[in-house]
Amino acid sequence: MAAIIWDRENECLTESKRKELQLEKLKLLVTKLYEKVPHYRKSFDAAGVKPGDLNRLEDLAKFPFTTKEDLAANYPFGMLAEPMEKIVRVHASSGTTGKPKVAGYTKNDIKMWAEVMARTFTCAGLTSSDIIQNAYGYGLFTGGLGAHYGGERLGATVIPISGGNTKRQLLIMQDFGSTALCATPSYALLLFEKAAEAGVDIDKLKVHTGIFGAEMWSEAMRREIEKKTGINAIDIYGLTEIIGPGVASECLEKKYLHVFDDHFLPEIIDPETLEPVATGEEGELVFTTLDKEGFPLLRYRTRDITSLHPGECACGRTSVRMERVKGRSDDMLIIRGVNVYPSQVESLLVAIDDVEPHYQIVVDRQKSMDTLEIWVEVSEKIFSDEIKGLETLERKIKSELDSALLISTKIKLVEPKTIKRSEGKAVRIVDKRNI
């Protein structure tokens, strides 16, 4: 049976038609970037390229990359290509320093985002008759509102429950008869475990599909979720810088994720040499937003490791497909859907009086939820002979980190030299999760 496709015209383009469309959009993009964003004028000039140098898709490789450091240097609105009166919304996610990465959207961007999320839901097999329980967090995080607008565009019923409050999630899921769940996969697993504990008959729940993203997960975890719940667990991909969720989605084949490449042009590069890799080979995913207005990005290095697979899918879509994200080419952690950079933890710690940057980040998955523990070595400067003093210190570090990282941390004070140094360099991250 042929799958239902939301935007058959754009999702099933012939190869030549797609390339033609991409090239046309790309030419406009480089011209706009050069004219409107000082950062790009500088980086194009430094690389010795002009917008007119882009005549074939392959010419894109001559143009400079954009990195998260570029975003930090132009914080908050320096990368926007439209004046603020055209920007109708901003979202943000954690950056490498204490400052977040900021994305600005025009009205058209919001519309396009709803379109690509409607494609995502359709890829997952949802239709206007579905009731979507949207447990992605609403707020600066793109997950909540991104899925929300996409669900409405699809014509489905959206329950904007946001993240957390497991008891209420279960109540609503049973009483409202939710048929689809949007959440991080780890939260979904927790939710169903709690349901089982509370004596809820999982088979009686109407949920048939999970739209899971915002964190790395494995095929083994999918099998576990599907076995426990009988639902279809679909992997989706996105990042704030590119648009949020809605960059790519698995179809019901559940093999690869369809990249919506009429809007987001992917490349795979070798993160060391920065050269393109051969088709199908693994490397770092790089995106160019082809028609985003507010916050367009050229060759943005996502740091996600994956591979690209062209060709028509059994579902009928012809867009290029990417493999499930396998890892990172930097040290960013994703904890319960939230990005955390070790460098960010470090800059927050040293900003606290007398705390030295002797720390270690320990990530674990307990009862299917990720936990973030930060070990801080107690130096003489911060040591107090009173327990009260040590507890106050712990609380202070926790409140500083929690409010900046937007995630609950556990602080553990440890003795000096507890943190293993390998070849003189401290090991900053211990990730005990088996993803």
Next chain:
Amino acid sequence: MVKQISVFIENKSGRMAEATRAISDAGVNIRALAVADTSELGVLRLICDDMDKALGALKDAGFTATANNVIAAQVPDRPGGLADLLEKLRDNGINVEYLYAYFTKTTDNAVVIIRVDDKEKTAETLEGGGIRLLSPEEVYSV
């Protein structure tokens, strides 16, 4: 002023043994000791016969250790000895952060080590109330 050494100890097996062994390896004798702890960490408080040597040995062994001032008061070894002292502090609005006590071999008195914020006022209050405070030498060599 009488000093005590405070050592940061994580709640894991063997750390207390390692700290006390570091002190004994330096040829230093522990006179008094108290431990405060939570489920995850503890603070070991010590008085030794050679404070400088003990502190150095602990630091060399990789411990976070500091010396801080405390008050050492002599109380008679009889029912109510400590209560009398604490009442004097309470009546003068002095808050005790913590205290610990030990016996001496040579007298019929106990020694109470008191950690307060306002040491001067505490010293005045206790001496004014007829309680003898001990000098560093007396404490370290009991």
